[in-house]
Amino acid sequence: MDTRVLNYFLTVAKTGNVTKAANKLHITQPTLSRQISDLEKQLNITLFDRTNRHLRLTKAGTFFKKRAELILELVSQTEKDIHTQESELSGIIRIGCVESSASTWLMKIIKKMNHHFPNVQFDIYTANGDDLKEKLDQNSLDLALLLEPIEAKKYNYLPLPIHDTWGIITTKDDELSKKKAITTDDLSQIPLAISARSLVRNELAQLLDLNINKLKIIATHNLASNPLQLVKAHMTYLLGIDGILTLHHDPDLTFIPLIPKTTTSHIIAWKKNTYLSPLTKKFLKLISDELNQK
Incomplete structure (x- = not known):
């Protein structure tokens, strides 16, 4: 399948109009229409709904x-990878990262890599574990910094000596902020605002002997930055890890660990x-060396 035709298709899908897409691609409208028609015949599917002037994608x-x-x-x-092998070490490393204290550590490793190889660029994608694993599976990411647990059969990995503690995040003027620990x-x-990841919920439920269904969950989230605003508005408490405050330091907020x-x-x-x-292998070697030093 010609990648040029794929680019034609994506341009039509984005503009919703063959004429506009043809102008953008600097080809004639009949040529573009014929290419899309040939693509549909090749795939034996209808890609666009042509019942109105604006083309819409079918399912x-x-x-x-x-x-x-x-x-x-x-x-x-x-x-880019081929270019990396044939020239001075350069290119892009695509790294996914959860919100935790370990991401601060990872940024320091990236800084070291940049110091040794200044032509290397980093594409950093922040998301929750489910999103990051999906992108790993699709080869959209080279590496991902993840919180355990994960499905170990699908991935190779390096364990990191970095641990975050579970607890709640609340405002410093809240009554619970006086407590040294939070019980079930x-x-x-x-x-509560809590992670939308079922794997995380199940792990917490098992570790704390906790019935998640009995919790008063006000909001779920994939990343904690927006729910923190609900915490500041005294609407909810965020059930999460202390590394969240390491990243989103706010003098008005405090962390209280769970007990046990x-x-x-x-x-x-x-x-x-x-x-x-070779670029990704070099970066993993840098991480491994850093871990061995510690």
């Missing part, structure tokens, strides 16, 4: 759009049975 077209974007991204990354009974009596003490560890993961560029 099959929406699916194909995601795959076309992934294919072009992989082609582009492959070209406390959790069942207060409104509950911690989580970190890993650097990459997909099994996948090609690692």
